[in-house]
Ligand code: HEM
Ligand SMILES: *[C@@H]1O[C@H](CO)[C@@H](O)[C@H](O)[C@H]1NC(C)=O
């Protein structure tokens with residue numbers, strides 16, 4: 001390459017760099033980074049973990065509830081804290097959408113985290129969306145061990161809007177079949193592996209009768225003992241909010257969920273869709289995660305980071321003072 005050409009290349013490269021530095025039209029949606037709070041609020045992450053730990057000690061289920069909040073945040077117009085906004089007389093949020101009503105929980109713990117980090121940092125610098133992402137990671141690492149302590153990317157901002165319709169339309173319901181689940185995840189930029197490993201979130205937590213009644217009474221790919229147990233908790237009419245654990249060890253992040261799927265013991269219809277006995281790609285992934293807890297931990301972390309990267313659709317973002325309402 002001649003020196004003229006070289007000089008030209010350097011100039012073009014410089015212009016490209018300056019262009020991305022100064023002409024970026026959306027500076028607020030910059031790449032997320034793991035060290036986003038290192039300088040502006042170094043206490044943020046340790047405080048979140050400590051509040052999550054205390055909350056889980058008080059009630060073991062809380063880890064599951066916090067993990068699910070991050071999922072229900074990210075799948076509805078991106079990870080923007082929209083799931084946390086309360087309804088008012090003039091504002092309809094997502095809490096009354098079908099997948100959420102009488103179902104999602106943990107808001108008091110999020111409030112507690114928000115108050116604690118803002119107090120330590122002396123101003124509101126940690127977004128509610130980031131709090132959900134960190135609390136989800138802390139929950140799985142507290143209940144599953146160090147292998148689940150993946151590095152969370154940070155720097156999200158909070159939406160000033162929410163959408164009940166989007167929550168109804170974009171969150172997958174438990175009666176979805178395999179291809180519907182795959183299509184739903186694809187619409188969020190997530191693939192089959194993401195679907196199978198993130199469904200491993202059901203290694204912790206509980207489900208209400210309404211979410212598994214049809215499976216208990218109508219599905220045929222179900223272990224007879226589980227079928228009897230589910231029917232005992234969930235009558236044909238009434239008892240809608242009666243609870244069963246999503247796997248046999250609902251307070252531990254482990255491979256039990258995947259082992260159950262291989263034995264037709266998935267609690268939700270959607271769970272059992274991931275292992276149908278046809279030895280397709282989904283069955284193979286379920287078998288892998290049932291046998292290899294480290295593969296599960298590694299892939300779960302990677303897919304959580306992918307899900308956590310779902311970008312807010314809203315362009316007018318902020319860092320909320322109170323996670324329940326816009327500033
Ligand atoms: C693949 C599609 C999914 C479907 C159809 C689905 C559906 C459900 C349903 C119906 C429940 C019970 C809700 C209730 O009783 O009201 C539930 C609970 C739960 N889900 Fe999922 N889910 C899916 C994916 C995920 C993902 C990706 C995660 C997180 C990574 C997750 C985490 C949880 C947790 C932790 C619970 C228990 C919550 C608690 O005990 O408070 N789910 N899910
Ligand atoms: C899954 O559900 C969709 C929508 O109801 C249906 O069109 C499709 O045939 C179903 N797929 C299978 C394999 O049952």
Ligand SMILES: *[C@@H]1O[C@H](CO)[C@@H](O)[C@H](O)[C@H]1NC(C)=O
Pocket residue numbers: 213214215217218236
């Ligand atoms: C079982 O399937 C039948 C026929 O589709 C339906 O009418 C009934 O409501 C289902 N039962 C439950 C408990 O979902």
